Amino acid sequence: MGQLLPRLWRYGLVLSRQKHLAEDLVQATCVRALERAGQFVAGTRLDRWLLAIMHSIWLNELRSQRVRQGQGFVDAEQALSFDGESQAQDHVLAAQVIKRVNGLPEAQRETVFLAYVEGLSYKEIADVLQIPVGTVMSRLAAARARLAETAPAKAHAGHASGERR
Template sequence: MSNDVEMNNQLRDLIPVIRRFAFSLTGSDHDADDLLQNTLERILQKGVPEDADLMKWSFRVCRNLWIDEYRSRKVRQAATENPELQESAVDGTKTIADRITLEQVQRAMNQLPEDQRSILSLVVSEGLSYKEVSQTLGIPIGTVMSRLSRARQSMVDWFNDHDMRILA
């Protein structure tokens, strides 16, 4: 981007879009806010390549930051996991039946591998075309289509397995 003021204005307009994408990756408001902040910080510090579309670049930066965070969490969790320190906070009376809620969709999406979840989010939530997702993530369009198909099938299977209810 040649003009910092112009980029800042465009980035400001993209905040809600990046925030939705961050939430789709993290499944948590708090984590999505942190990821959004880290994404904006990284873009402002490192800039955007001259030939890059700001929205696509933002999605790529956000996704890469989440992958880094996700991997480091797995390492920390494996190092600190101790069954006797875990609490069971199950509310046995909470049951939502016969309707699909945002919480159910998020739970189902959280079951997907990260590569499928990010593609599903970009196509369904953000309305990007397969070609735009391909360009954004730097992967072949066939890979986008294949991962999206597997993600959709996994979502259907998850809802069938859970009888469309949230299991507490």
């Protein structure tokens, strides 16, 4: 499990958008995994199981925030913030991509993360998020379309001229 901590932390950061909350999510995930170790199916992937546990913990946290605040909906954008402004000058493009991805709705953002950062298949994403594979495909298509709409003008100019990158 120790080897998977960086991946868990990254996913926790994608979900929560705050370092201290990501650390809390990782800790809660590890505790729950140890408590329920008997539920792990031998021969399956431990990383997928842990990501599913973390996703479940995060959903439960959002639900409990809604109950505590007496609201019918908790907007993750409003409730949590992400400090991505400290990017170094040589990481400007990466910071722009991160900013655009963070601008996606939560469901699309976490689906993009699982697909493109963690490299999960559509079926594996569906299992982690407990949604149909078609929904995964739809979320990724919508995210791609939205990211293409907000692509910097410089990227469009290079693409339109046929220039390869």
